[in-house]
Amino acid sequence: GQQLNQSPQSMFIQEGEDVSMNCTSSSIFNTWLWYKQEPGEGPVLLIALYKAGELTSNGRLTAQFGITRKDSFLNISASIPSDVGIYFCAGQDSNYQLIWGAGTKLIIKP
Amino acid sequence: ETGVTQTPRHLVMGMTNKKSLKCEQHLGHNAMYWYKQSAKKPLELMFVYNFKEQTENNSVPSRFSPECPNSSHLFLHLHTLQPEDSALYLCASSQEAKKNAYGYTFGSGTRLTVV
Secondary structure (H helix, E strand, O other): OOOOEEEOOEEEEEOOOOEEEEEEOOOOOOEEEEEEEOOOOOOEEEEEEOOOOOEEEEOOEEEEEOOOOOEEEEEEOOOOHHHOEEEEEEEEOOOOOEEEOOOEEEEEEO | OOOEEEEOOEEEEOOOOEEEEEEEEOOOOOEEEEEEEOOOOOOEEEEEEEOOEEEEEOOOOOOEEEEEEEOOEEEEEEEOOOHHHOEEEEEEEEOOOOOOHHHOEEOOOEEEEEO
C-alpha cells in the first residue's frame, strides 16, 4: 500500500532555532496536510496545500507542496517552547484516501 | 460544548471485559471516523461513517464493533481485546467523507490499556 516516509523521527533543538521536516512518497498526492499533536490531545490542522509548488505560511510555519507532488516539507522559524509536540504529514490521493506519516517529535531544550 | 468530545479519556480493561468508547461532535458534520494511534506509527484508519452509513472497514478485527446511531454520535464497542490493542483511539469528524481532507476535526482520544 501507499506509504509516507516522514523524517526526522525526532528532533532535539534549542529555543530560537529553525526546524525543518519533510515527507516523501513514491505516490502522487493531490493534497498535503500538516498537523500538530500536543500531549493528551488529538491532531490539529496547521497548514493545507492543494497545488504542486504551493508555498503557504501560517505565522512562523511555512509548508510547501513539492513540484513532483510526491513530497512536502514544513519549516518552523525561531522555535519557541510551545512548538513542542508531534508533527504529522498526511497526503490525500485521487481516491480521497488520506495517508499519514509516522510523525516528527519536536523537543526543545530550555 | 464545541468540537469533538471523546469519553472516557483513559480506560484500562481486562481481556475478558466489554467496554465502549464514545465520540460526540457538535460541528454539524456528516462523516465520523475511528483511528488507532500507536507510538511512532502512522495513524491507522479503522472505520468511516458517512451520513450514518458505514463506508469503510479497514480489515479491523471483529472484537472492535462500531456503532453510529446518528451523525453526531459514534461508538466503538470493545470485547475480548488483546494487549496489542492498547493504543490511543482517536475519533474525527468532517463535513463529508471522501472530501475535504483539510476539514478533519479530531477529538482528544481515549488512551486504552488492555491488561
